[in-house]
Amino acid sequence: MTTSPSSPASGPYLDVKDLRVRFSTEDGVVRAVDGVSFQLERGKTLGIVGESGSGKSVTSMSIMGLHNPKRTAMSGEIRVGGTDVLKLSEDKIRRLRGQAMAMIFQDPLSSLHPYYTIGRQIVEAYRVHHDVSKAKAQKRAIEMLDRVGIPQPQKRFEQYPHEFSGGMRQRAMIAMSLINDPDLLIADEPTTALDVTVQAQILDLLESLQKEFNSAIILITHDLGVVAQVADDVLVMYGGRAVEYGNAEQVLRAAQMPYTWGLLSSIPSVHGDSDADLVPIKGNPPSLINLPPGCSFHPRCRYAMLNGGPCDQEVPELLPVQGEVGHLVACHLPDQFRKDTYVNEIAQTGVAVVSEELA
Amino acid sequence: MTEMQNAPAGAAVAERKPAREPLLIVENLVKHFPVRGKLFRSGGAVRAVDGVDFTVAPGESLGLVGESGCGKTTTGRAVVRLLEPTGGKIVFEGRDITHLRGGALRPIRQDLQIIFQDPYSSLNPRHTVGRIVSMPLQVNGIKPPGGMRKRVQELLEIVGLNPEHYNRFPHEFSGGQRQRIGVARALALRPKLIVADEPVSALDVSIQAQIVNLLRGLQREFDLAFLFIAHDLAVVRHFSQRIAVMYLGKIVEIGDRHQIYDTPAHPYTRALLSAVPDIEVLGTARERIRLTGDVPTPLNPPSGCRFRTRCWKAQEICATKEPTLDIIGPAGQPVACHFPESGPLR
Numbered sequence: 001m002t003t004s005p006s007s008p009a010s011g012p013y014l015d016v017k018d019l020r021v022r023f024s025t026e027d028g029v030v031r032a033v034d035g036v037s038f039q040l041e042r043g044k045t046l047g048i049v050g051e052s053g054s055g056k057s058v059t060s061m062s063i064m065g066l067h068n069p070k071r072t073a074m075s076g077e078i079r080v081g082g083t084d085v086l087k088l089s090e091d092k093i094r095r096l097r098g099q100a101m102a103m104i105f106q107d108p109l110s111s112l113h114p115y116y117t118i119g120r121q122i123v124e125a126y127r128v129h130h131d132v133s134k135a136k137a138q139k140r141a142i143e144m145l146d147r148v149g150i151p152q153p154q155k156r157f158e159q160y161p162h163e164f165s166g167g168m169r170q171r172a173m174i175a176m177s178l179i180n181d182p183d184l185l186i187a188d189e190p191t192t193a194l195d196v197t198v199q200a201q202i203l204d205l206l207e208s209l210q211k212e213f214n215s216a217i218i219l220i221t222h223d224l225g226v227v228a229q230v231a232d233d234v235l236v237m238y239g240g241r242a243v244e245y246g247n248a249e250q251v252l253r254a255a256q257m258p259y260t261w262g263l264l265s266s267i268p269s270v271h272g273d274s275d276a277d278l279v280p281i282k283g284n285p286p287s288l289i290n291l292p293p294g295c296s297f298h299p300r301c302r303y304a305m306l307n308g309g310p311c312d313q314e315v316p317e318l319l320p321v322q323g324e325v326g327h328l329v330a331c332h333l334p335d336q337f338r339k340d341t342y343v344n345e346i347a348q349t350g351v352a353v354v355s356e357e358l359a
Numbered sequence: 360m361t362e363m364q365n366a367p368a369g370a371a372v373a374e375r376k377p378a379r380e381p382l383l384i385v386e387n388l389v390k391h392f393p394v395r396g397k398l399f400r401s402g403g404a405v406r407a408v409d410g411v412d413f414t415v416a417p418g419e420s421l422g423l424v425g426e427s428g429c430g431k432t433t434t435g436r437a438v439v440r441l442l443e444p445t446g447g448k449i450v451f452e453g454r455d456i457t458h459l460r461g462g463a464l465r466p467i468r469q470d471l472q473i474i475f476q477d478p479y480s481s482l483n484p485r486h487t488v489g490r491i492v493s494m495p496l497q498v499n500g501i502k503p504p505g506g507m508r509k510r511v512q513e514l515l516e517i518v519g520l521n522p523e524h525y526n527r528f529p530h531e532f533s534g535g536q537r538q539r540i541g542v543a544r545a546l547a548l549r550p551k552l553i554v555a556d557e558p559v560s561a562l563d564v565s566i567q568a569q570i571v572n573l574l575r576g577l578q579r580e581f582d583l584a585f586l587f588i589a590h591d592l593a594v595v596r597h598f599s600q601r602i603a604v605m606y607l608g609k610i611v612e613i614g615d616r617h618q619i620y621d622t623p624a625h626p627y628t629r630a631l632l633s634a635v636p637d638i639e640v641l642g643t644a645r646e647r648i649r650l651t652g653d654v655p656t657p658l659n660p661p662s663g664c665r666f667r668t669r670c671w672k673a674q675e676i677c678a679t680k681e682p683t684l685d686i687i688g689p690a691g692q693p694v695a696c697h698f699p700e701s702g703p704l705r
Contacts (some may be wrong), residue, residue, distance in 0.1 A: 051563040165653045166427075195426040195590065197650045200634040204649070222564050225636030248641050266568035268597035270635055274616055277575070278597070280568035284533045351638045 011082075012039035013216045014063070014184055019076040021058050021067065028289040032058040034240040035076075037318075040233070042183060043210065045217040047231030047248070049224065049263070051285045055240035056220045060186045062086075063218075064103050065093035080184060099129045102177035106189035108169035112161040118145075119157035122176045129180050144175040148205060167198035171205070178209060185210075186218045191226065203230055224263060224351065228252055236260050239286050239296035242318055246327035253353060255346070256321055256329040256338045258301045265349035279349050295332065303333055303341070381414035382452060382552055382584050383438065388412070389446035390433050394658065406657050407433040409608035410447070412684070415552060420578060420585035422599030424592055424631070428654055430608040431588045435554045438586060439473045440464055451552070469499055472545040476557035478537035482529040488515070488540055489525040495547040514543040519573060535566035542573065552584040559594060571598060592635050596620050604628045607665040608657055610684065614692025624688030624699035627666045632704055664697070672698045 021033040033055040040046045050056045061067055063078055065085050078085040080101060085093060105111040113121060122141040123134065130137070138157070145153035148171040161169060170190060177185060187206065191199035207230060210217055219230060227234055227248065234251040236244040236259065244257040255261055262281035268274075283300040286292055298304040298311040305311050309332040316330040331338065346352050388411045396402030408430040415421045423431045436442045438449060440456060449457045456467050472495075475481035482491055492511045496503060503510035512522035518539040529537055538558060545553050555574065559567040571594060577583055589595050595602060596616055603613040604625065612625040623629045626648075633648040650669050655661055663681050667673040676697050688694035689701035 051565060167653060196592070196634040196636075197426060197630060198653070199636070200647065200649060201651075203636070223636065224564075225638045228638040228641050229636045252638060252641065262565055264638075266565055267638070268568075268571070268593040269639070270593045270596055270620060270632065270637070271639065274596050274620075277572055278568035280572060281565040282569075284535060284566070285563060353639055 013042045013081055014040040015077070015079040016063070017077040019059065019062060019078060020074065021062055022073040023071060025289070030288045031240050031291065032288055033062065036237070036242045038235050038242070038245060040216045040218065042216045043214045044232045045210065045219055045230050047227035047234045048218060048220045048237060049222065049227055049234060050237035051222060053285050053288060054237040055288070056237050057188055059237070060103065060188055060218060060220055063186060064097055064101060095129070098125060098182070099180045100182055101184040101186065102180070102182040104170070104173050104177050104185070104187040104190045106192050108166065108173045109161060111173060112169060114161055117158055117160055118164065118172050122172070122179060125176050126179045140179065141175070144179050145172065148172070148175045149201070150175070166194055167201060170194060170202055174202075174205065174209070178213070181213060182215060184216045184218070186220070188220045189222070190219070192221070192223070199226070206230070224252065224267060239291050240288055241296065241330065243297065243330045244328070245318065246324070250324055250327040254324070254327075255342060255352070256327070257331050258303050258333075259297045261342065261346045261352070262300070264352035265346055267351045269351045276349070295330070306333065309333065382417045383415040383586070384450040385411060385413050385438065385447070386450070387447040388434065388437060388444055388449065390437050390442060391445045403658055406608050406660060408437065409660070411605070411608070411610050413603055413610065413613060415584050415586060417551065417584050418578070418582040419601065420587050420599040422595035422602040423586060423588045423605060424590065424595050424602060425605035426590065426654055428657065429605040430657070431605050432556055434605070435473070435556050435586055435588045439468070439471050439554050441473070465499060469548040470551045471554070472548065472550040473554040473556065474541050474545050474558045477561050478534050478541055481541055482537060484529055487526050487528055491529070491540060492543045492547055495544060499548065501548070514546055517546065517577070518543045534562050535569055538562060538570055539573065542577070546577065549581070550583070552586065554586045554588070556588045557590070560589065560591060567594070574598065592632060604631070607654060607660050609665060609695065611666065611696070612688070612692060612694045613684065614690070618690045618692040622690035622701070622703055624690060624692060624694040624701070625696045626670050626672055626700060629700055629704060664695070674698070
């Protein structure tokens, strides 16, 4: 266990500072992540929300050290339990990966090897980090399968991924990622490919496992409902940048960034007026090669340039919202205007609600 | 099952147009896919759709919801006759189209179109947008007044695309724009009914609302009827006046929006709705119904009520007697359950 980073007595377990990730392609430089910072403590869940191409998956892959350093330019700091992952050699990252931190992917079928039994794959994940006999690892794997709610774990251990249903495969993935007791678990759209009833089961499972192992979880999703259910903190990403950051109450009940507003008002609800038209965000997500100047959301923003602001020239900084601890927003609009707009316009549409504090 | 249209309902009835002759009547629709067995032995059949009845009135949207594998897509494909039904009857505008073939099907297809889920695989990458959208017109030998190009450009404009992009290829468009191309193609023949099979589930959240609004606008403008297939319950509620809930090849409950979402009677409907993560509730304080296990295999569905293996109310009768939609739930909607629930969901 000498490779496991010694967690400092204080401070967050995961500390990402000014992370920038760039890829060079034939068409130009892709700025996939452009200055993102966040912290996460053990036992807490951070929800990262954004559309495809917003940089949320690239961020998580950087934490796991999964980018090929030859083709990727990365800067900033990613401290996992005090160790800066960006400065580690591939060999050392490999020892951290799977043990201190683990990842669950969206599509369990393509992240499991079709040729090997589920059991063999889980045993391998364990033995890479633990010098134990096959029999011991096998016992541990069956325990884990049982723990994640797979019935008849003995029998399932011998089966191949194609013999599992989607929900069971995702459970097997979770068993595999948790077998080394990681302190940090990154779940990249873990339930997107699943039905709602199975999604509810998986989210419950993650929650109870988190309580048991006191792990830090990053949940990447585009589903604000899922975020509302499990996240303590929420980070909203757009065009590779963090545009809003705060606790769930702040971001989902007192949103301050027009992009978050757009998300909240474009999602239909299972309550409320079903005949009201949704208010979509106009246009399409930007290309990361050729981001719009200034605030990258301004071409789609209904409030851009309202006060002749520098929306199309200056990139807004992620700054604290007045009077709210820990709530950060990147927007040129004045604080009071944003608060009023949220309460008066946005909260009436889609799934948006006003927090009691603002009402 | 025409009587379900007259079922007493909540406030939604007022908004509905006066009852018209149904445009589409589906009676006891069955679609089985044979499974190849071992030598000299039949492997049985996947009973994907196993006796489904519903009607769609002109200008109405019927939502079809359920988990993957419940047969909703198969139902949609059988209705537009991309699949040959194993049994039952599909009547469109008073004409039985269940077993029409080849050329006889072509005029029906003019009124009956489909939009697919995946905007990437449903457009030919080697064809220009102009060719894709004009194809239905060409196949049916229709010469629109003012020329083909003008009509296609009109259609592109209707769905919110730039008519100048006539000569572009699908790869030059984003996912949402491609789905608009699919919608334009479906509209080319001025259909009366569109089967929309998960039209927004492959799109980004901010784009989904654009497409839902587009379809809603088209429905109002052209008095289009929709069979709207989706697994996202919130989107279906938003788009459809009536909703049918499917489980393992059968409709278990059918009713208007208020009946299904406010006072669901079938335990499965309740479980589905209760599993939807609700952004209006932070954290997990809410009491929720948790289904255990997975959907049983449609190769060998449970006897009696198919939901009984996961149902918390199941009793002996559920295993022996199959409930039908003749049972009327407390809120007035047909529900295939021996012990329907009453009262609001929460």
